[in-house]
Amino acid sequence: VSCALFNSALGGLQDLLLARSLNRVALNDDPLLVVGHWRSGTTLLHELLALDARHRCPTNYECFVPRHFLISQRWLKPCIGFVLPKNRIADSMPVEWDLPQEDEFALVALGVPSPYLSIAFPNEPPQFGRYYALDGLSPGELVRWQQTLTRFLRQLIWNRPGRLVLKSPPHTFRLPVLEQLFPRARYLHLVRDPYAVFASTVKLWKSLFAAQSYQRPTYEGLEERVLETFCRMYERFESARLQIDPHRICDVRYEDLVRDPLGQMRQVYERLELGDFEPVAGAVEAYFGQRADYRPSRYQLTPQQHAAVTERWLPSMQRYGYESRDSTPGITKPE
DSSP states (O other), X not given: OHHHHHHHHHHXXXXXXXXXXXXXXXXXXXXXXXXXXXXXXXXXXXXXXXXXXTEEOOBHHHHHXXXXXXXXXXXXXXXXXXXXXXXXXXXXXXXXXXXXXXXXXXXXXXTOOOGGGGGGSTTSOOOXXXXXXXXTSOHHXXXXXXXXXXXXXHHHHHHSOSEEEEEOGGXXXXXXXXXXXXXXXXXXXXXXXXXXXXXXXXXXXXXXXXXXXXXXXXXXXXXXXXXXXXHHHHHHHHXXXXXXXXXXXXXXXXXXXXXXXXXXXXXXXXXXXXXXXXXXXXXXXXXXXXXXTOOOOOEEOOHHHHHHHHHHSHHHHHHXXXXXXXXXXXXXXXX
């Protein structure tokens, strides 16, 4: 309760001091949105794009205290580093206040319903599924979602200008709504071997449920939820992308990105017309050099899990060239 009152008080103070100024901030209509399923490598891509000083990615601090980061970042952020874990739960990658983060967490902190709220009570039926695609919302609910997002983005630009680079797996559902807000947006879509995505996503939700829920999670129905959410996400995404100029969407395979990061990033910059990549090339190379010892997790699927992924996700496997793979690095094929 004391933390809530503290955040509300600082948020009210920020509104009092900056509301008029923030309302005058103009948002460009061509942000870059990193989309793709959870655990497909979108965080890696977001961090690589954040190396470019021309880009404006929301940070962990901005997303977790979105009500008042403009007035609290200089004095509060240095004092509360201890609340951050050293590494991410899902993959042991470093966590720092200034690393980029999903804007979905900012929306949650600002009081907008989100499917992420189901993390708190994972044994209950999933909540707020309408907020994936946003097409089942009332006009008032949709306007509130749009206004909350754009207000947060204005704060980001007021704090430091640049091309907005947003990353959130739920945005993969939301292209029609995002197109209304940003008619010249670019989309960077990352895909990864579906067997690895399935195993890693199940691990992600189990880790989050265990660490952040108010219940002792049973994980009942989790695998089916992962399978079904992927299907709904890509049914929505593939339909929506047909209405968008293909020059504004770039598909990248995770395996190609980690094999040839400089070559893949150079192609991304050229395809989406993001400007000259060469000023960023050294930073990208250094990023991978610092993580040369990192080894991704290895998974073993049961025969039933392998068969379910193959059957349910076959259209996406075929579209992105994974259907002929008998095995994947990091995945043990079931006997």
